[in-house]
Amino acid sequence: MRAPRADATRNRDQLLAAATRVFVAADAEPSMRAVAREAGVGIATLYRHFPTRESLVDAVYRDQVVRLTTAARDLLTQQPPAAAMRRWMDLFGDWIATKNGMLDTLLAMIESGEIAHAQTRAELLAAITTILDAGREAGDLRSDVTAEDIAAFLIGVFTVAPRPVHEAKAGRLLDVLMDGLRPAGRST
Template sequence: MSRSATPPSRVSTDAPDTTDRPVRRDARRNREKLIAAAQAAFAASDGPVALEAIARQAGVGIGTLYRHFPTREDLVDAVYAAELDDVTTSVSALLDQFPADLALRAWMGRYSTFVATKRGMMETLRAGFASGRIAPPSRERVTATIATILARGAADGTLRADVDPDDVTTMLIGVFLTIAAGGPQEQTGRLLDLLIDALRPRTGTPGQQE
C-alpha cells in the first residue's frame, strides 16, 4: 500500500485556526470595562483610587487588571489617552467658529478643564507630567493639535509663524502642573491668557525700537 500524498498531521493546517479569537475578544472587552470603570472612579474620587476597587467595579479580578495594566501609571495613561479624544477633536469646530488665536485660547481652556477633572488620578498625572513619562503618543496628539491651530493662525495673521508647537505643549504642561499642585483656577486662566499673548505677532508700540 502506498503512503497518502498528504500526511494526516498536515491536513488540518489548511483550515483557519479560530480557537484564540474568543480569548482576544474577551481580553478586549475586559480592557474596555477596566478603562470605563477607571474613568468613573477617577472622576468621582478626590484622591487616589484603589486598583482593587476598579477591578471589582469592572467585574474582573485584580490579576486581570494587572495583565492589562501592570502599573497604576499604565492605567492612568490609558484613561488619559481615551478621554483626550474629545479634547483634540474639538479643534475643528473651534477653528470654524473663531479666529485662530481665540480658538487656541478656547481650546486651552477646554484642555485645562479636562486635566482639572482628573481628581482621582492627579498625583499620577502630576508625576508623569513632571517626568515627561505620561503617554508620549498623547503628548504627540496634543502637539499636533496645537500645530494645526498655529498654522491657521500664521495664515490669518493672528498667531506667530515662528513658534515650535512642542514649545507650546511644554508651556501648557507647566500650567497644568500648577493645577495639579492646587493652584487657584483664576490663576490658571491668567496663565493661559499670558501664553496666548506671547503667541500673538509682535507689534510696534510708540517709543519701541524696531
Template sequence: MITAATEAFAAGEENVTLNAIAKQAGVGIGTLYRHFPSKEALVEAVYLDQVERLRSGAAEALANHQPAEAFREWMDLFIEWAATKHGMIETLQKALTAGTLQRSDMRAELTTVVSTFLSAGAEAGDLRSDVAAADVSATLAGILAVSGAPGDDEQTGRMFDLLLDGLRPR
C-alpha cells in the first residue's frame, strides 16, 4: 500500500483519494483504512518511508561509488523524494501543523545525510572540507523550490551539477 500511495502522490495529481490508492494497491478501502485510519496517517507513513529511502540510498551510493559521484546519484533520489511530496503537500502541511511531523526533523535528517557525503568526500579528496552540511542542505532545498515543474527534472539536474561542481576541491 505504501508503494501504491507513493506512486499516486508522485503522479502529480493534487487531490489523490484513498479510494484511488486502495484500487492501485489491489486492496479494498476497508483494508487500507485498517492499516491507515486517515489520509494523514497514510501520508505520514509514505513520508517516513521516503526519508528512510533517502538514508539507505545514501549508504548504498557511498558503498558503490566515490563520494562525489555517490552524492550526485543521491541527489537524483532526492528529486524523486520531492516529487512524491507533490501530491500529498496539503495533507503533509496538515501533519506539520498538527505536530505529528516536524519540519526540523526532516531538515536534521537531510543535513545528516549531506554531512555523510561531505565527510567521505573530504577524506577521499573529491569534495571540499570547508563547507557546512547545513548550507548544502539549504541549497538543495532551494534548488528544488525554484527549479522546473514536477516531472521536469532536467533543470533541477543541471542545478545539482552546478552545486556539485562548487563542492569540488579548488
C-alpha cells in the first residue's frame, strides 16, 4: 500500500481540525456540509476522506484520544509533573467538549461496538498514571490518588462546568483539584 499524497494528508488533517472545531461549537450534531465549509473544502472532498458521518466521528474521536495519550508523555518532557497534570486536565476538557457535537453518533457507535469504550478508558487511565507516577516520584503529587480517581473528578468537573461555555468555572475547579492532589505542605 502506498502512502497518501501530501495534499491528501493535508486535506484529511484540515478536515479533522475543522470537524473538531465544529463539534466543540455545536449544541447538536452539525451537518457534514458545515464541517466541509469550516475546512474550506467541497463536500465531495469531505466524503472522499470520510464517506459517512460515523467514519468522521470515529476519526475525530481517535485523533483526540491519541492526542491525549501522547500529551501525557510530551508534557512531562516540558514541565514538572504537577504542571503537566494541570495542563493535561485542560486537554481532557477539550476532548470532552469535542464530544458534544458528535454525542448521538458516538453513543450509537459505542453501543454497536464500532468504538471500544473500554480500550479508550484504559488508554486514558494509562496516560493519567504516567503523569501520576512521575509526580509521585518527584514528590509533586499525592501517592494515595489513583488514575480512576482523577478521571472521576474530571468527569464531575466537566459535567458541572462544561466547556467552552463555563471555561472560567472549569479552570477554577481544576485549580482546586490540583491543590488537593499535592502532598500536604506542598503548594503551587
